[in-house]
Amino acid sequence: MKIDDSSTTEPVLVMQRIFDAPREDVWDALTDPRQVARWYGGLGFENPVCEMDVRPGGTWRHVMRTPDGSEHALQFVFVEVVKPERLVWRNADRGATLGGAHDNLMTVTLEAAGRKTRWKLVVRFASMADREAALRIGFTAVLTEGTEKLNMLVRTV
Amino acid sequence: MRTDQLSATLAALADPTRRAILAGLATSDATVKELAEPFDMSLAGVSKHLKVLEGAGLISRGRESQWRPCHLEPAPLRDASEWLEGYRLFWDRSLDQLAEHLKTMKRRKRR
Secondary structure, eight states: OBOOTTOSSSOEEEEEEEESSOHHHHHHHHHOHHHHHHHTTOTTOEEEEEEEOOSTTOEEEEEEEOTTSOEEEEEEEEEEEETTTEEEEEETTTTGGGTSOOOOEEEEEEEEETTEEEEEEEEEOOOSSOHHHHTTOOGGGGGTSSOHHHHHHHHHO | OOHHHHHHHHHHTTSHHHHHHHHHHTTSOBOHHHHHTTSSOOHHHHHHHHHHHHHTTSEEEOSSSTTOOEEEOOHHHHHHHHHHHHHHHHHHHHHHHHHHHHHHHHHHHHO
8 A cells, every 4th residue: 555655644545557558548548438437446347337527527427337246326526627637536425325434535647658657546535524634634644654563453353 | 334433533543643552552551651651742632632542432441440541442443444455456456457458449559
């Protein structure tokens, strides 16, 4: 698990990749619903519904089918759309369909690196129950930030 | 996992002092005084943090002795950790598949 170095207090999960494709292609794969349906969720997952209105305030309606056949309706709202470098979206229902409490803000930034593209996804976790605390959750840090003992314990319990 | 429990866990973990306290309790139970030692903080300050941790169910306090030693309750932490791990795995799988998808698109373009 990677923690954003620039922030030790915010609830961030950071996932970075380098894709062997030009930035415009990665942008299309991220914002063209027909393409998103092919990769969202990963191998074995299907996405029978994927409708995206890619503009600030536009919605992303999605149904994901897990390998065991159960379907999950998801709804997101685009917050920021800067083609082809930055896409920000959040749960439209403040995470209610995921069992609540998960008011997440997802930010993808794409950086051209020659013919490749550097992908960075930052997920900020917020809590419905306590908005103020949510903005200051250092929760992921617990798992990595020099608290190995605790980490070990969490793993073994 | 119950929503309110997850929220409570997240909120309690928001503070670096509280995370350090939990790390300290991972090896053994401790009194407020023992927990306060590594910090430049009054006992009252540490007690405040302990109340938050206790309220969130992350620690329990002994009832018998005067010093009421603190005890780590690992279950909510484990749940939060599992939840986060699930989230990370979701994106890991998705990005693997996105890489595959981009490869396919590239091959198609060449043709």
